Structure formats: structure tokens, C-alpha cells
Amino acid sequence: MTAIIEVDKLTKRYGNKRGITDVSFQVEEGEVFGFLGPNGAGKTTTIRLLMALLRANSGTARIAGLDVWQGSVEIKRLVGYLPGELALDPGLTGGQILEYFGHLRGGVDQAYLKQLIARMDLDPSRKFRQYSSGNKRKIGIIQAFMHRPRLLILDEPTSGLDPLNQQEFERMVREVRDDGRTVFLSSHILTEVEQTCHRVAIIRDGQLVRVGSVEELKDIKLQEITITFASAVPIEAFKDLEGVEQVDMLSDGRTVRLSVQGQADAVIKAAAQHSVLTLTSHQPSLEDIFLRYYEGDGVAAKEVSHVVQ
Template identity: 85%
Template sequence: MTAMIEVNSLTKRYGNKRGINDVSFQVEEGEAFGFLGPNGAGKTTTIRLLMALLRANSGTARIAGLDVWQQSVEIKRLVGYLPGELSLDPSLTGGQILAYFGHLRGGVDQAYLKQLIARMEFDPSRKFRHYSTGNKRKIGIIQAFMHRPRLLILDEPTSGLDPLNQQEFERMVKEVRDDGRTVFLSSHVLTEVEQTCKRVAIIREGQLVRVGLVEDLKDIKRHEITITFANVVPVEEFKELNGVEQVETLADGHAVRLFVQGQADAVIKAAARYPVMSLTSHEPSLEDIFMRYYEGDGVVNREASHVVH
């Protein structure tokens, strides 16, 4: 496969504030690639450098073999870009905004545009100022997809979308990938990247700590599971289960709270031996996961040494 995005030793400093430092990775043509990290980790800075909205202090980046700064006009013809925050004319309707973007692209397939509008359940007749956060996100997604770009660069694309629209967005990404086109998607939500991407880069505090397959992230996945039983259960049975890191007894022994690393299959099977009243599972935010998993320079450096390009 040929590389669609090539980033080598990219560094951007904001005075004393953190930007990104010595970031290197590549995205193959035809793959959906996740760029994962907590808020403020450097995801948006990296994307703005790729889109030539910022100039790097050092390092290089290329898209489809073109230098992102020297050949930015040619690159923008290939790319559908969704920024993290949309700033559009509040007096225009959604339809007018999409028509404007369509003209900038030299015209788009109107049937495909109408299909995207219907799939995202978007009302193009309202003015931008009256749209909710979710609807503003929809217009951003539609304008990024509507010209069938060779590369989609999407910064936190599902922020503000309801679950049904998130599922539709995931289907759209898979269709793009199946069509042989490329998706570069940033997110701070682990499950979103799992649903749409095959490979992922993890960035923390401006530095890459890992690049690899999505299934290799299982070692940082951690769930908090609370199970309420009809009767008191022997909590010791849960402490020895595969993946269980911590167990707390609740409700005088009628409930347990477990902190599980990786898959919860063993926990579910053990709980099924007793009458279960309720079960809830909560996935911590990526910030919480990183606070636990990547705390301390020793862990970060060890993971960085396992980066795969």
C-alpha cells in the first residue's frame, strides 16, 4: 500500500505552551486511521498542521506525496475537512452554506448531497445561528463528505451527535473505507475509534505514545461494572477472575463493583450463576484511562519504544 499521509518529526511550539513534539506516523491509502488522545493532547494542532492552517517549527508532512505547506492548494482539492469547531455565517441557512461549499468545489453530485442530508436527518432550511451543537456538527460532516474526497480529515466528528446519528456516521466512514478512500479521524472516545478504525495513533501531552492496531488497545481498556444480586454473593469468587483488578462490596453483600481490564466475559459468566437484579457497565473517559495507564515517564517511554509504523 502507498502512504496517503506521511508525518516525520513534526514539531509545533506555542511559546511556553505545549504543542506537539517530534511526531511521526503514516496513514496508508484506503485505511481508516484513528488519532486518539485526551482533550488538549495535540490532536487538533496536528490536524491544523496537515491542513496548512499552522506552520510547523520543524519536521515535514506530506499528503498524497505533496508537501502540506508548499502544495496546500492541490491538497485541499483532495481533502474533505471537518474542523473541531465550525465558524460559519450565522445568517445563512444550512442549505445556503452547503451550496456555497459545493460551488467552492466546482459543483457536487446533488443526488448524493440530498442522500447525505437525509441520512444525517438534517434540516437545511434553518439559519446556522438557530442550529443546535449537534446540527452544526451535521452540516460539517455533510460538507466534508459531499464531494467524495480521496481523504477525509475529521476532528472530533461525532461531538454533539445523538446515538442514532453516530451510528449513521460510522456507516458512512465504513463506506468510504470500502470504496478505497482514506479517513483520518481524531477522537477522545475510545469506542468511537474502535467502531470505525483499523489502526490508531495515541498522543499524550504532545507526544506519540503508541501506533498500532485497534485490537492491541485491549490492555488499556478498563470498565467499571456494578452488579446487584437478589441475594448475598461470595465476593471472593469475583476477585480471582481473569481481568478483574479490584472488587468492592456494596449493599451489605447484595452488590459488587468491579474494575475490569480488557474483556468482561469472565465476569458475566460468573454473575450468571446467581439471580441478577441489575447490571451496569461504565467505560471511563480516555482522560481517566490515561491518568492511570500512562502516569509517569517510565510507562510513556516504554510504550513509545513499541511504536509501529
């Protein structure tokens, strides 16, 4: 596959304040790429650099083979961009705003635009100042999608949307993906990223700490296995098994709870030597992964991984 976004050691400083440092990743044409991190982690800074709204101190970024700064005008023709915060004329109606953006694009398919308005359940006759934060977000989503761009760059797109509109947005993203187009999606809503994205990058304090597929990221997280035996089993039988990070015996003396990294084959074989009543396994979610990289002393965040091609 061909990379449509190429970022290499991108760095942006705000005086003495942290921006981003040596951020590197690639986004392949036709994939949905999630950029995950809490507010202030560096997501918006990275996106503004991609859109040439900020200039990097060092490093490079390219979209469709074009340098984002030198080729910014041409890049904007092929990108649908949704900023984290919309600053639009409060006196214009939603319909007027969308008409204005359509003219900037040289015209858009009006039937498709009306379809997006209906899908987002937007009243285009109201003035922008009268919209709730969720309805303002809908305007931003519609203007980003309406010209069927080759690449969508979306900063926290579902912030303020109700659950039904979130689901509709996810369907729209899947349609873009199925059409062979690309989505770069920043978010701190973990289920959104997990349900829509092929690959995920986790950013912490301005530095990229992990890039990989959703399934690959799940594999690095400890899974929890709870086994209840018919009678007491010595805890030592599990402590030194491959992949076992922690073992606890519950108060009943017959239930063992294990934290296991990677495959649980050794644990299952050891448990089979005894009479097992129940065995449950909690598979890690993307939220588990995210919390691991942001919890406690941040040791995991220092384990910077190479980009998964």
C-alpha cells in the first residue's frame, strides 16, 4: 500500500512549553487511522502541522507526496478537515455556511449534501449562534465530508454528538473506508477508535508511545484470567509460568486470579492438571491499553515502539 500521510521526526515547540517531539508515523491510503490521547497530549498540534496552520521547528510531514507547508494549497483541495473548535460566522444559518464552503470547493453534489444533512439530523435554517455544541459539530462534519475528499483529517469529530449521531458518523466513516479513501481521526473516545480504526497511535506528553493495529495493541496488554478449582490448589503452580505477571489467591482458597501477557497456553495446561469448575478470561479493550500508557509512573509510556508498517 501507498502512504498518503508521512510524518518523520516532526517537532513543534511553544517557547518553553511542550508541543510535540520527534513524532513519526505513516498512514496508508484507504485506512482509518486513530490518533489517541487525552486533551493536551499533542493531537491537535500534530493536526495543525499537517494542515499547515502551524510551522514545525524540525522534521517533515507530507500528504500525497507533497510537503505540507510548500504544497498546502494543493493539499487542501484533496483534504476534508474538521478542526477541534469551529469559529464560524454566528449570524449565518447552517445552510448558508455549508453553501459558502461548497462554493470554496468549486461546487459540491447537492443531492449528497442534502443526504448528509438528513443523516446528521441538522436543521440548516437556524443561525450558527443558535446551535448547540453538538449541532455546531454536525456542521463541521458535513462540510468535511460533503466534497468526498480523498483524505479526511478529523479532530475529535464526535465531541458533543449524541449516541445516535455518533453511530451515524461511524457509518459514514466506514463508507469512506469502503470507498478506498482515508481517514485520520483524533479522539479520546476509545470505543469510537476501536470500532472504526484499522490502526491506532497513542500519544503521551507530545511523544508517540505506540503505533499498531487495534489487535496488536490488545496483545501487549495483560489479560486477566480467573480460575475456580474444585479444591485448593497451591499458588506456586502458576507463579513461574510463561507470561504470568501476577497471581493472587482469592479468599475462598480455591479461586486464582492471574495477570497474563500474551498467550495463555501455559496457564491453561497448568490448570488442566487440576479439577476446574470455572475459567473466565477478560480480554483487553482499547481503553485498557490507553490506561496502561497513562497510568502511574508512566513506565509503559517510555517503551517507544517503531511504527508498524
